[in-house]
Amino acid sequence: MSAIASVGSTDSRLNAKNKRKIQWAAYGYISPAILTMCVLSFLPMFFTIYISFTNWSQMHFMNYQFVGWKNYIGLFSKNNPLSIAFIPTLIWTLVFTFVSTTLNYLVGLILAILVNDKALKEARLYRTLLIIPWAIPALISTLSWQGLLNQNYGQINALLHLFHIPAIPWLAAPGWARISIILVNLWLSFPYFMTVSLGALQSIPSEQYDSAAIDGTTPFQRFTYITFPNVWRVSLPLLIPAYAATFNNFNIIFLLTGGGPARATTQFAGYTDILASSSYKIALQFNRYDLSATLSVVLFVMIGIISLINMRFTNAFKGED
Structure with a gap:
């Protein structure tokens, strides 16, 4: 033993x-x-x-000092250069995120429903053509749109001139510049949501539509009670990070408008600047690394909060019983 x-x-x-x-x-x-x-x-x-807790800048590069919460308090202080840029930029960032991402999703869903129709003989051809904007690098597409939307020599205004329509300041006027950014982002993003929606549509059993047609439902009722709930359940976990990505979409702002047109009240942010592009501009154009870091930290916290709220209230990542 x-x-x-x-x-x-x-x-x-x-x-x-x-x-x-x-x-x-x-x-x-x-x-x-x-x-x-x-x-x-x-x-x-x-x-x-x-x-973000220091006064690190071009003037205080080697002899910077610890200033505590001063930079963060300045975001909400009156007559502070950063607060003048922060509030309007934050509002535009939220509007751009919600409008652009929601529009991209809806357009992608509608196109997916159209090309998923069995009666459409050229469905494969249309799917291929609609995927092209996604296949082209976003850098090339955005720079191409910058040329197309130019007020003086852009091809879009040249086409409008043929119909005796005055030239539109697509990138020069604040309102038109914001519309241009949303439309260009739609061109870049709708193929992704169309692909996601196509995968969700093909997973819906055809028997559900057959039973609904026998019951005499209209196409709109079938979309409301069958198509949209099934697609929404599949696409929601991908839609949540899409909102966070659009909230932080620096590339399209920087490449298309550069944040312009400029604001008369502040140099730190233009009319189309979002928080990410404004933070970049503050650091590299004005050498205020302390203010740029403060804005970056606030941006990081806001994206985290938005993601947590979406995941909690939508139960997108909650396991099924």
């Missing part, structure tokens, strides 16, 4: 030793990823938070 007990204790020690070896081996395998995340993600994030 003692021999059996000693053998059992030896096996347990060997098993524990092997488990430790496996654990250390696992740490070795994931260490490059952890190191990369620390250097490229966590370290810059903590450094940005640290800068």
Whole structure:
């Protein structure tokens, strides 16, 4: 019995030793990823938070001082240069996020329903053509639209001139510039939502539509009670991060309008600047790294809160019983 007990204790020690070896081996395998995340993600994030509590700028680059919550209080203080830019930019960012993403989703859903119709013989051709805006790099598409929408030599105004319609200041007037950004973002984003909606539509059993047609329902009723609920359930987990991505969509603002037209009240943000592009402009054009870091931290917190609220109230990632 003692021999059996000693053998059992030896096996347990060997098993524990092997488990430790496996654990250390696992740490070795994931260490490059952890190191990369620390250097490229966590370290810059903590450094940005640290800068937001200082007066780090071009004038105070080496002799900066710790100012505490002064920069954050300045966001909501009267006659503060940052607060004058922050409030209108925040309002436009929220409007742009909601209108643009919702419009992209609805247009993608409608086009998916049209090309999913079995009676449409050229459905495959239309699907291919509608995917092209997604296949072209966004950088090339955005710069192309910048040329098309130019007030003086753009092809769109040249086409309007043929119908004796005056030239429209697509990128020069504040209202038209904002409409242009929403329309260009629609061109870039609707193929994604169309593809998602197509996948959801093809998963709906045809028997549901057959039963509804026998009951004498209208096409609108079938869309309301069958199509939209099924597509919404599938696409909602992808729609939530789309709102967060649009909230932080720096590329289209920077490439299409550069944040312009300029505001008369502040230089930190133009009429089409969102919080992300305004933060970039404050850092690289005005060298106010402290204010840019403050705005970046606020932007990060807002995106996190919006995502948590959406996930909580929609139960998008809640497991089914």
